[in-house]
Amino acid sequence: MSSNLIEFNNISKSYGSCVSLDQVHFSILKNQIHAVIGENGAGKSTLMKVLTGIVPPSSGAMVLRGKSYEPESAQDSFREKIGFVHQHFQLADELTGWNHLELVARTQNIEKKRLLELVSEKQAKFKWSLPLDKKIKAYSIGEQQRLEILRVLILDPEIIIFDEPTAVLSPDEIEDFLDFMLDLKKQGHTLILISHKLNEIKKVADHVTILCRGQLIASDSGSNFTIEQMAEKMIGRKQQALVQAGVNDTGITHDLNLLGLKLNNNEILGVAGVDGNGQEDFILKLRQNIDLLKLKFGDISEDRFRYSIYPKQDLIENFLIRHRNTFTRLGLVNKKKVRREVEKIITDWDVRPADSQMVMGSFSGGNQQKFVIGRELWHNPDVILAAHPSRGVDIGAQEKIHQALLDQKKNHRAVVLLSSDLDEVLKLSDRFVILFKGAIKGPYLKGSLDNSQISQIMNGVNL
Template sequence: MSTTTPAVVLSGITKRFPGVVANSDVHLSVQAGEVHALCGENGAGKSTLMKILYGMQHPDEGTIEVGGRQVRFRTPADAIKAGIGMVHQHFMLADNLTVQENVVLGAESLHGIGGRARRRIQELAGSTGLTVDPDVLVERLGVADRQRVEILKVLYRGARVIILDEPTAVLVPQEVDELFATLRGMREQGFTFLFISHKLDEVRAIADSVTVIRRGTTVGTADPRSVSSRELAEMMVGSELPSPETRESTVTDRVVLRVENLGLVAEEGTRPVLDRIDLVVRAGEVVGIAGVEGNGQTELVETIMGIRRAHHGRVSLGDRDLSRAGTLARREAGIGYVPEDRHRQGLLLTQPLWANRILGYQTRRPTARGAWLDLPGAKKDTERIVAEFDVRTPGIDVTAAALSGGNQQKLVVGRELSGDPVLLIASHPTRGVDVGAQALIWEEIKKARARGLAVLLISADLDELIGLSDTIKVMLRGRLVADADPATVTPEDLGSAMTGAGVGAGAGAGAGGVGDVPGATAAGAPRSAAEVEGD
């Protein structure tokens, strides 16, 4: 690690918004050629600080130095010119364009759009180990390859300091290992990384140093080689690292959700997005779905919710057939829904918290009375949710956009558990939230499960999936291909099953099973391994 001029120094950074001090006298020094992790609760000020460094926000006080020279960024373009790039948690790629077109888009003046651009992309890809085909459409890439394209984009624009915002949130363990190998190789070439993450074990595995932010200010810098995850968590939130582990079973014999032979075809003549799905969730049971993103989990949830119309099959809640019911009718029947993207599907960001309490409950108490909305009832119940679910907000009249991601998520979870559902569909319920919010959400799901709630859990956090679930099913290419026992399966086992590494091996291969995965058994309609590969 270099002891020369730091790559980036932030001194006394303060940023105020109306009624909120997001950053207060923050100090951060990042050495050239290191991976420097930034940890803190949601709302601690990490995102604001990185937006300031990337030119998206302007500090009210403080200075920024890049390579020993004081700078003032008015826009992200200024930061890019200074050699700073940012890979956002939610990828900024156009699916209908090729890799090369995505990389070049907006930077055509650098190397044109033809041969010179292609050679530069291949040169960067080769030197950093980010090997991707420039001509492939992005829509055909998996999550890990999309992330490589995002990194290529910032390198193409000349970045030497790269901000990575929650880069492992949607990766399986093997893909995390590949990413870390890439970062280590690039670090040896002098690249510098600011690594934002809530996964403290991963922070300790990749970072050279860690800066912790709490309530808008820096509380210290630690050496990841000598600090434990528990100690980092205590620096962040003043408490131990939470565990999702559920010790006692509350599973009953009463079937709440039954999905039979469910099929969905996106386009006529193409491979089914959902292929003969059979699924049962009982009262008091958490059934987890493991799978690399893009293998049908989103479509499964949206078809059960009635957002998509199934090509064939049946969805029942208790004794009621909901196959032809709309989304509102399914919610009224007793389905709570925590969507995977709270911004696009769970909240109206420009509306106050009490208005967001009404979403999905506009026909039921306490937010409705007969045919009319009950605004006083909605406001009173929003105050209850804020108190019970520790939603940190100045009041219920602030907009949802004013809350940190973790507090937005607690509001959504509180709303969905407040409708006395018989089934909760939770898609990535703790994605992008800090350890404090994560612990609260886990605890609320456990309490609801103990009261008899049936839960269908979709998560990319394999520790969460193993800890909370009573049963885990692995989804691959639109099919449920294996069952795994949370008591014996490991994240590495699940990662192998999710990527298809075990498909066609050993016992159960004829069912598209996961023959070599400990704790996993084959599931799904009989088909040969060759048929599965042929898809």
């Protein structure tokens, strides 16, 4: 009997003339951690939507546990014990965390006493303490992601899809999470891991499948790939080194009085910390300060779905969210000029598909992020807030984003880089602060603390 748990047999999916999946064919074995990687727009999310019944394939077939599998809705995959921890949160702002857990529990007839036991057990395992009595609108991004994971885990599915699960976790939490994935595997679960963090994939993945522009590039044992080989197959070239050119200091300093900080041009000020430790308040005060100083502001938001995009509008309208006044005369918008600038962003940032009239919600998360960053840098702002700028994007896009931020510094602009990815903060920042329970620790010069010391400060230890 085959040990294949899932088989994808020549799966294709098209949206009009746009081909998202093209004859994808591979298998997933029982009781393994199987990573699916690729650039933004490679087809990873579309393939998972096909697996979970969210969208039907245009052609091809799937086999699950040796039998033909044709899900017609997400409920079909749910009944087959497939859990999906989405990258984009599936939560209602006006409901509490506990409300969301109860809704899931009801679908499986889990009584309240047992639900309490399960929630307590899972939170203890992760060392979480979610405010389940609060409404989702009061949750930080990190808390929302943890609730999403908890909603799936209490149902004990056989197959669990994790889409960028460590994007908002601290270094210590990431290690705990990777260990937990290995524990789930030991308990008999099969895990599908979608991630751009190749070092994490190398640590835990038994098998790696690589997609590029909807096609299968490789599918082999994780031990047969180095991190560099995975990256090269994903983006079709070797990674490029960042260019950190020296600049002349023009001596401009912005006083961020609401934060008790000074921000220099020609620098990147990093903001590190575990999500939920005052990041939202920090960002709010930064925006208020920039407004008081009447500076041009590039706002790469911490949550593009809430603050940066209109999912049901095309790229032209999403550009005009920020730049309508520049292209409006006598009440009329010059759409020809707007389209030209939007198409330039699409080209410069390799946004796929290259269609300015396609609605934003139809693009992958990484391509949405690339467009938002291109839009926010378009007007040469004085100060740029880059909140989690590379969250959920592939290595090639991450390189371009990081280089763009360094170029802003080179061009005498100030960048505030807020990220839960400590490596990103340390790689790019000239100085950095650490947030813990709303307090700002630092600033510290680059290289003045090692990772162990930083991790201790992030967890409340005073050095």
